[in-house]
Amino acid sequence: MKSLLSLTVNGRQRDDGVAGNLLLVDYLREVVGLTGTKIGCDGGECGLCTVLVDGKAQHSCLTLAASCAGKDIETIEAMSDGGRLNAIQRGFHEKLGAQCGFCTPGMVMAAEALLRDNPDPDEDTIRTEMASNICRCTGYVKIIEAVQFAVDEIKANPNSKQEAA
Amino acid sequence: MENMPAFRLHRPETAAEAVRLKTSDARSRYLAGGTDMIVNVRRGIEAPETMIDLTAIAAITEISEISGGDGGLRIGAGVKLSDLAAHADLRRDYPAITQAAASVAGPTHRRYGTIGGNLCLDTRCLFYNQSQWWRESNNFCLKHKGDVCHVAPGGKRCFAAFSGDVAPAMLVYGAEVDLKGPNGARTIPLVDLYRDDGMDHLALEADELLVSIRLPKPVAGTVSGYEKSRIRGSIDFPLAGCAVRVTMDDGKVADIAIALTAVNPSPHIVTGLDDFVGRPLDDDALDKIREMVRSQAKPMLTTTVRPWYRRRVVGALARRLTAKLAGA
Numbered sequence A: 001m002k003s004l005l006s007l008t009v010n011g012r013q014r015d016d017g018v019a020g021n022l023l024l025v026d027y028l029r030e031v032v033g034l035t036g037t038k039i040g041c042d043g044g045e046c047g048l049c050t051v052l053v054d055g056k057a058q059h060s061c062l063t064l065a066a067s068c069a070g071k072d073i074e075t076i077e078a079m080s081d082g083g084r085l086n087a088i089q090r091g092f093h094e095k096l097g098a099q100c101g102f103c104t105p106g107m108v109m110a111a112e113a114l115l116r117d118n119p120d121p122d123e124d125t126i127r128t129e130m131a132s133n134i135c136r137c138t139g140y141v142k143i144i145e146a147v148q149f150a151v152d153e154i155k156a157n158p159n160s161k162q163e164a165a
Numbered sequence B: 001m002e003n004m005p006a007f008r009l010h011r012p013e014t015a016a017e018a019v020r021l022k023t024s025d026a027r028s029r030y031l032a033g034g035t036d037m038i039v040n041v042r043r044g045i046e047a048p049e050t051m052i053d054l055t056a057i058a059a060i061t062e063i064s065e066i067s068g069g070d071g072g073l074r075i076g077a078g079v080k081l082s083d084l085a086a087h088a089d090l091r092r093d094y095p096a097i098t099q100a101a102a103s104v105a106g107p108t109h110r111r112y113g114t115i116g117g118n119l120c121l122d123t124r125c126l127f128y129n130q131s132q133w134w135r136e137s138n139n140f141c142l143k144h145k146g147d148v149c150h151v152a153p154g155g156k157r158c159f160a161a162f163s164g165d166v167a168p169a170m171l172v173y174g175a176e177v178d179l180k181g182p183n184g185a186r187t188i189p190l191v192d193l194y195r196d197d198g199m200d201h202l203a204l205e206a207d208e209l210l211v212s213i214r215l216p217k218p219v220a221g222t223v224s225g226y227e228k229s230r231i232r233g234s235i236d237f238p239l240a241g242c243a244v245r246v247t248m249d250d251g252k253v254a255d256i257a258i259a260l261t262a263v264n265p266s267p268h269i270v271t272g273l274d275d276f277v278g279r280p281l282d283d284d285a286l287d288k289i290r291e292m293v294r295s296q297a298k299p300m301l302t303t304t305v306r307p308w309y310r311r312r313v314v315g316a317l318a319r320r321l322t323a324k325l326a327g328a
């Protein structure tokens, strides 16, 4: 049985018929066609599927699409800043925070959520606040540096996207 | 998704409507943040035909002061763990609770996982929290679909451990819970929400909803804390967890409470601590507390870590935390 789901995805209003058991991650990937959000485990372990729901990080693999009625969903596809990589994405590029890249969309979204709440986190805060996200390649050091790069970039250029949000 | 059974989803906006919808189908389940429920659905452990999503019920998402009576705080079951952990009054007056909330899972889980889901969390076991094919190839187990317990094969009891972090921290404060069911509302001590049975560990009546938690006003001079042992410090369930609340008066114990998690099928309030009232918490007393905790913890082989280790650790946690709080 399908019901009508109205919500916004990356700023666009949508109305879709969805089944009650459809996961948000499958809705984003299969219905909306946004395949940037990845699936890395059978539920809640890895953080690859992290998206923002009303501005807060949430696992799209443990969230039902229909529970998001009226909410505002943001995915990795909305992160670029006027066609350019945003500060966090540039950090992952410059500091080699992505190796195979599979964890990167989730990492970027977790970092985005963190920097919106706390634009100047210390290293300890970055470590604890991104602890729901697993990376099998980098050993995390480069990921922390990527986020620190973004913090400095945003400080130097306060009009970039994170500050405005 | 391969393992997602078809179900109807309801999003009631009041607790009364949630209970009404819940009673309409025998195979219905409540869903809060879903950080445990959806995992279990995906693993074929839960197969509801109707899911009652509680996240649209605004009235259960608040923390407020209880007016009248002896005061205290009321915490809605829908309060997110991150909001609970960050709440200024709670951090000041009930530190064990905010420390426990801040230690649940990882930061993303805490942002949408709720306190209601944490208190009603299913019990956990190495042989149970596995995928459908894993459990099937092991002939399932007593708790779900099978007829043998792989932890204690001779018996007919399930030893799956209650592994929520926040329950022990609320128990040391004598918390109560407000429940609402088809037969009306009732308030019971939190300790009575639990049963010492891994298969059926909640004393909720059919379709009963946890609406809120009541915390009595803390006694002036009371200190408390929560510590857990886990495999990865960043994210895991407790292998053993311990909450301590103590009030000292002139170097002597005026009141002490200790509660444990993850070492029994229900969170456990340590008994026999009255013997320490009126005494200083010296090394002798602390050693005795450690041994009492160890003898009351009954960990079984429900995690990858051996029971003897969890028993030793839970005693060590209790001793260390008590010593720290008492300034010993």
Ligand SMILES: Cc1cc2nc3c(=O)[nH]c(=O)nc-3n(C[C@H](O)[C@H](O)[C@H](O)COP(=O)(O)OP(=O)(O)OC[C@H]3O[C@@H](n4cnc5c(N)ncnc54)[C@H](O)[C@@H]3O)c2cc1C
Residues within 6 Å of the ligand: A043, A044, A045, B029, B030, B031, B032, B033, B034, B035, B036, B037, B038, B039, B054, B077, B078, B081, B103, B104, B105, B106, B109, B112, B113, B114, B115, B116, B117, B118, B119, B120, B121, B122, B163, B164, B165, B166, B208, B209, B210, B211, B235, B236, B237, B238
């Ligand atoms: C990787 C990972 C690590 C985790 N680590 C920990 C940990 O360290 N410590 C820990 O305590 N937990 C841990 N969890 C479990 C879980 O995230 C938390 O316990 C969380 O608080 C559950 O809340 P929820 O709102 O997501 O509950 P849900 O999953 O929605 O519900 C859990 C159960 O409670 C019932 N329920 C929910 N609300 C109510 C209500 N109001 N009335 C009656 N029944 C209700 C549901 O029917 C279900 O049976 C972990 C989970 C994952 C995926």
Ligand code: SF4
Residues within 6 Å of the ligand: B124, B125, B126, B127, B128, B141, B142, B143, B144, B148, B149, B150, B151, B152, B157, B158, B159, B160, B198, B302
């Ligand atoms: S303790 Fe035994 S019955 Fe209970 S979940 Fe584990 S294996 Fe199954």
Ligand code: FES
Residues within 6 Å of the ligand: A038, A039, A040, A041, A042, A043, A044, A045, A046, A047, A048, A049, A050, A059, A060, A061, A062
């Ligand atoms: S896919 Fe692993 S946490 Fe969602």
Ligand code: FES
Residues within 6 Å of the ligand: A097, A098, A099, A100, A101, A102, A103, A104, A134, A135, A136, A137, A138
């Ligand atoms: S870069 Fe490969 S998993 Fe993180």
